Amino acid sequence: QVQLVQSGAEVKKPGASVKVSCKASGYIFTDHYIHWVRQAPGQGLEWMGRISPNSGGANYAQRFQGRVTMTWDTSISTASLELSRLNSDDSATYYCAREYCTGGRCYSGLDYWGQGALVTVSS
Amino acid sequence: QSALTQPASVSGSPGQSITISCTGTSSDVGNYNLVSWYHQHPGKAPKLIIYSDNKRPSGVSDRFSGSKSGNTASLTISGLQAGDEADYYCCSYAGGPSLVFGGGTKLTVL
Numbered sequence: 450q451v452q453l454v455q456s457g458a459e460v461k462k463p464g465a466s467v468k469v470s471c472k473a474s475g476y477i478f479t480d481h482y483i484h485w486v487r488q489a490p491g492q493g494l495e496w497m498g499r500i501s502p503n504s505g506g507a508n509y510a511q512r513f514q515g516r517v518t519m520t521w522d523t524s525i526s527t528a529s530l531e532l533s534r535l536n537s538d539d540s541a542t543y544y545c546a547r548e549y550c551t552g553g554r555c556y557s558g559l560d561y562w563g564q565g566a567l568v569t570v571s572s
Numbered sequence: 573q574s575a576l577t578q579p580a581s582v583s584g585s586p587g588q589s590i591t592i593s594c595t596g597t598s599s600d601v602g603n604y605n606l607v608s609w610y611h612q613h614p615g616k617a618p619k620l621i622i623y624s625d626n627k628r629p630s631g632v633s634d635r636f637s638g639s640k641s642g643n644t645a646s647l648t649i650s651g652l653q654a655g656d657e658a659d660y661y662c663c664s665y666a667g668g669p670s671l672v673f674g675g676g677t678k679l680t681v682l
Contacts, residue, residue: 484671486618493575493676494610494618494661499669508669511573544617549629557665558608558623565617 451475453483453545453563460569466533469566471545473526479503482548483528484559485519487541495541499548500528535570542567576601576662576674583680589650592677594662595643600672602643606665609638609647611658611679618661622647649679657681 456470471483485497498509500519507519518531528545543566546559577595584590594607601607607625610618620629622638625645635650645664649656662674 486673494612494663494673496663496671496673499671510670546618549620549623556608556624556627557604557606557663557671558620558629559610559618559663560620560623560629562617562619 451547451561453547453561455543455545455563455566458567458569460571461535463536463570463572465535465570466531467535467539467568468529468531469543469545469568471528471530471563473502473528473547476547478521478523478526481550482555483519483521484546484548485528485530486544486546486559488544488565489538489541492541497530497543502528532568535568537570540568540570573600573666573670573672576664576672578660578662578674578677580675581678581680583682584649584652585682586652586654588652589648590652590679591649592647592660592662592679594645594647594664594674596645596664596672597643600664600666601640601645603667604665605640607638607640607645608663609636609645610661610663611656612661613658652681654681 484499500507502521545563547561549558549560609622612618626638
């Protein structure tokens with residue numbers, strides 16, 4: 450079955466970087482984009498970007514440009530999100546999610562989600 | 573990219589129907605047939621309930637339905653059940669490529 454298993458909680462100091470991983474299993478990785486979505490405590494969902502396991506190419510939300518890097522490691526079927534220059538506003542649960550794609554077409558719906566990784570930024 | 577606009581809260585009694593609106597612009601909701609809806613129970617990851625404006629993933633109850641008119645998408649839940657109480661989010665493809673979420677709607681089942 451499809452699974453996305455994320456790395457554990459992190460505590461970081463302001464100005465530091467964090468890397469969150471998302472191990473995929475149970476499906477053909479190159480057929481589906483992986484997206485990253487975050488949720489601050491008590492707040493809504495925020496799209497951060499997506500990566501193509503097929504090409505390795507990534508697209509980022511404008512507000513994170515220059516501060517975010519998304520990668521895919523084929524050897525371990527794992528997507529990673531790295532966010533630099535952290536501040537308190539980056540304290541959130543970070544989710545990876547698979548985009549629903551079939552017949553060579555993708556539909557933007559995120560059909561499988563990781564369990565989330567809590568990142569706390571505090572001095 | 574501004575967030576899509578959803579009501580902060582809606583409520584209904586068991587067995588009733590409710591509708592949650594999601595208003596975007598001609599650059600997102602109105603330009604693509606790619607609105608999705610999610611519900612999220614406390615402490616859990618979101619779950620996809622509607623994609624491509626009005627399609628249900630396998631296994632999602634037919635009590636959930638999606639529609640769209642112009643720049644506004646809607647989610648209707650019929651036969652409301654206690655377990656439907658959750659936060660609901662809409663999301664639209666916005667070109668670029670990019671996605672944009674709504675602010676979320678808290679559904680209370682009275």
